[in-house]
Amino acid sequence: MGPSGTPLVLVQSSDWHVGSALTGNGLGFSPEFRETRRSEVDGAAERAVQVARDAGADLLLVPGDLWDAESVPPATIHRVLEALASFAPRPVFVAPGNHDFSGPGGWYDESLLGALGMRAWPENVVVFRSPRWESFPVPGRDDATVTGAACLSPAAVAERPLASPPPRPGVPHALLLLHGSLESYVGPDGPDGAKRTAPFSREELVAAGFRWAALGHHHSFFPIEGASGWPIAAYSGAPTGRGMDETGPRFFLKVTLPPDGPPVLQPIPADSRVIREIEVDVSGLEGAAIRERAASVLDQAGTKEADIVRLTLTGTQPFGARPALQLEPLPCRLAHLRVRDRTTPDPAEPDARTAEGRFLLDMRTRLAAAATPGERRLVETAIAIGRNALAGRGVTPPPLEEL
Secondary structure (H helix, E strand, C coil): CCCCCCCEEEEECCCCCECCCCCCCCCCCCHHHHHHHHHHHHCHHHHHHHHHHHCCCCEEEECCCCECCCCCCHHHHHHHHHHHHCCCCCCEEECCCCCCCCCCCCCCCHHHHHHCCCCCCCCCEEECCCCCCEEEEECCEEEEEEEECCCCCCCCCCCCCCCCCCCCCCCCEEEEEEECEECCCCCCCCCCHHHCCCEECHHHHHHHCCCEEEEECCCCCEEEECCCCCEEEEECCCCCCCCCCCCECCEEEEEEECCCCCCEEEEEECCCCCEEEEEEECCCCCCHHHHHHHHHHHHHCCCCCCCEEEEEEECECCCCCCHHHHHCCCCCCCCEEEEEECCECCCCCCCCCCHHHHHHHHHHHHHHHCCCHHHHHHHHHHHHHHHHHHCCCCCCCCCHHHC
16 A cells, blocks of 8 residues: 555446346346356456456445345355455455345344354455445555445435535545436436436535545446546446446446546456347348348457347348348357347238228327337337237237347
8 A cells, every 4th residue: 555645546346236147137148158147247356356456456445236135145245255355454445235235134244144154244344334424544544535325225215415415534535435326327227217326416426525436336337527627436337247238348447546636547347248239130131141241240340259249130021031040050159149030021001991000000109109218119019019910920029028
């Protein structure tokens, strides 16, 4: 650790969600690959500590959602504790989130760990266990503190945590750990519905006046600038992609805080795989031409052998065609490929006097009124199924997880 007056270096990471089931994620993992990916998700703590060690970090900040649910196996918790202990004597600060919420009977409860004969939380790990703001010094640095609080429930929290911000300690490097929803966040898991908890605004964050805020809850890397144009906070994002709201590269975040001047941010790759969403139009193609088009699009997208890809076939195909079958074998290698057939037949417009025509007219009205992409997808699926049924064609509904 550097002495007071030297740059403070930290690594932050959150939303590990170890113990995730990895089902219903829109990717259709096989049981074998699910086990492989689950081990990679569960290794986030080990990778974070290694990155922090390689970065020469003074401390590691973890603003919540270390695990996915209380049902996470004890062996998985032990793996996390062992990883964090290996960072000693350097400190780790943890602010429990809505998934790994703190409270009696949970994995932050030392009495539960003792009753099960498990190891205790490491001495170098400071866990914020109260819903009220607390501040702790950074060992070895008299110029740095960490302020944080704990979630005590998985329920969405409507209260604004920064409406009355915590007092800022009088040190140059006053750090804040916060698990909640930035209202201007624009990632694919944006702050609406169940994803929104403990909401706050950029203006509230700026007014709190902390040197740096490590944010957790949302799953994409997302820095926030202060009034000066300097970065003052960031979500580092989930370090291991698990579903279609975690596409693209995953990161740990190294932050260097000089005695004066702006923080220096360095996103560090956190995942050897990338989840990708790719579409390919196969209108008018058949047989080998479908394979060639799909392989070309995958190559242009820069896919690698380690990647996880959901490939969606779009466009029009003859009724009864099954273009997805033409992708076996696909002349490229991927760790996992999920193919979705979203092609549609291109029948003639039905007569408005028929049942199919009247149905289509009504459903197009519903489609125009759809308020969200999810509602639109549901109506589009109903149109396809309904028209096929009314015309006496075969009906194959999509998997529920895709609706």
